[in-house]
Amino acid sequence: MTAALAGCGGPGGSGDVTLKLVAADYGDSAANSSKKYWNRLVTAYEGEHPGVRVDVSVYSWNDVDREVRQMVDRGEAPDLAQIGAYADHAAAGDLYRASDLLSIPVQADFVPELSRAGEVNRVQYGMPFAASTRLLFYNKKLFAEAGISRPPTTWKQLAADARALKDAGVKTPYALPLGPEEAQAETLQWLLSGGGGYTDSIGNYDLDSVENFATFGWLRDELVGKGLTGPVPPARLNRADAFAAFARGEVGMLDGHPTLMKTARAKGLDFGMVPMPGNGDGSGSGDGGGGGRASLGVADWMMAFRQNGHREQIGDFLDFVYSEKNVLAFSREYDLLPVTASASADMASSPKDADLAPFLEQLPGAELYPVSKTSWASVSADLKKRIGTAVSEQGSPAAVLGQLQRAATREDTAG
Structure with missing residues (x-):
């Protein structure tokens, strides 16, 4: 399932650039497919940032990790991948460091347990995208x-x-x-x-x-x-x-x-x-x-590949993706836990998110896969x-x- 979604990126980028993002599908039907989430997000980004196009391909969880691996093996790595594991790509030297991409406030806002889980040799490459x-x-x-x-x-x-x-x-x-x-x-x-x-x-x-x-x-x-x-x-x-x-x-x-x-x-x-x-x-x-x-505890990961360059444009787009508003929108759409402290605090205090409270309470002491x-x-x-x-x-x-x-x-x- 592939969606070509046009979005624009501005500050930090110049000229016309196309970013390719491969993402996993969190929906259970066409009605709530993740491509609808990305369509809304990229459309909003487009309205504020002229100059960058974002093409998003959405695959089922059965296929998405394999698709990214095959793209990398062909020498056609996407700019961004939102999948289940990042460390093998980091070890191969294929990924940007999170600090190369994100603004300091955005990187510092990740839930600490998830941020640490995104590190290889104490350097963060994996950016948490969703948690449960x-x-x-x-x-x-x-x-x-x-x-x-x-x-x-x-x-x-x-x-x-x-x-x-x-x-x-x-x-x-x-x-x-x-x-x-x-x-x-x-x-x-x-x-x-x-x-x-x-x-x-x-x-x-x-x-x-x-x-x-x-x-x-x-x-x-x-x-x-x-x-x-x-x-x-x-x-x-x-x-x-x-x-x-x-x-x-x-x-x-x-x-x-x-x-x-x-x-x-x-x-x-x-x-x-x-x-x-x-x-x-x-x-x-x-x-x-x-x-x-x-x-x-389970976390899914966003990562950025170095192959095509585009560091500034990728970073600008990710700062938008990880804004409190967008993190909350995704979490509420799919009943998942926010990966940032600001969005988690908002969810914990919101009556409309009361059903997620028992899951949110489990996160600080949860054990994650050995993803590093x-x-x-x-x-x-x-x-x-x-x-x-x-x-x-x-x-x-x-x-x-x-x-x-x-x-x-x-x-x-x-x-």
């Missing part, structure tokens, strides 16, 4: 019909609730999307709730930790193996399909981000949201009092392909996580 955290969504009607009085806070309770939902005829008690669209998110949220994660305390990959083995063993044995994750095998279930099924009332529970609220409400669904359950005592047994309840590692793009792609097999009937979490760890180590060493 995760909560457990549950269908209140299905819970009531299954006799469940409150949402779970531990794995043991989640499994018991899933069993009750299945006994009540719910098609998918817990949706576990480990398909290729966004398996890295569902995986990390579960690893964190089990006391593990993708990396250890000093930042080395730690995919094959004892905690991670226990987490995926529990998922295989207590959810998937007992038929509590629905008719589609987790390895083939994508997030978008899981969200759509939840909005249709076919799913009892799932791990969701803020955009699911709008989709569910549009279908008239009565739902609740709580922090993701923890594994209790940290043993992976599901007993105990809800320990290991760390939240996943140049190997992350490759590791993430590998994980999307393989991780779902770890919970299949004959799957071996130890074998799959071991393979992923070895591959991640090779990529990290090579990088």
Whole structure:
């Protein structure tokens, strides 16, 4: 899906320049496609800044990172890319530093946790564009019909609730999307709730930790193996399909981000949201009092390629993109969290954004992907392909996580 959007850039640029931007689509239909957001933004920019044209190409999340990689490999890098990972491009020397582009007030306005996550060797190359955290969504009607009085806070309770939902005829008690669209998110949220994660305390990959083995063993044995994750095998279930099924009332529970609220409400669904359950005592047994309840944070990134020059024009355009007004407009359009402190403060104090408050509260302590590692793009792609097999009937979490760890180590060493 491609949109050629004409915009103009003025101060800081001279002559006629065309900036090419590749962006991800945050919409779930043509009616709210991101190309409409970019069309409005670029049109507004055009009215104030003569001299620069901005051509925006919008692709689905399934395709956008690959499209940018192929463009770079062909020697046809865009001026700007708004995608999922930046560090491999930074390590190759392809990107401008954020400080080369942005005015000091704009760069200083980024949420500190996100700004630091955009650094490679303490230099910021990745500019956060959108952020989200995760909560457990549950269908209140299905819970009531299954006799469940409150949402779970531990794995043991989640499994018991899933069993009750299945006994009540719910098609998918817990949706576990480990398909290729966004398996890295569902995986990390579960690893964190089990006391593990993708990396250890000093930042080395730690995919094959004892905690991670226990987490995926529990998922295989207590959810998937007992038929509590629905008719589609987790390895083939994508997030978008899981969200759509939840909005249709076919799913009892799932791990969701803020955009699911709008989709569910549009279908008239009565739902609740709580922090993701923890594994209790940290043993992976599901007993105990809800320990290991760390939240996943996700940030998507804007980056600027050096190949075509245009540094001044890119910087001027990005200052406009990251104005408080535009950051809030995007965040509210797609129910995402602002990436700047000024927009976050506005959202936190605004009654109309009250639904996003639980997600916003999670952000300061959330754990993000290891996006500053140049190997992350490759590791993430590998994980999307393989991780779902770890919970299949004959799957071996130890074998799959071991393979992923070895591959991640090779990529990290090579990088």
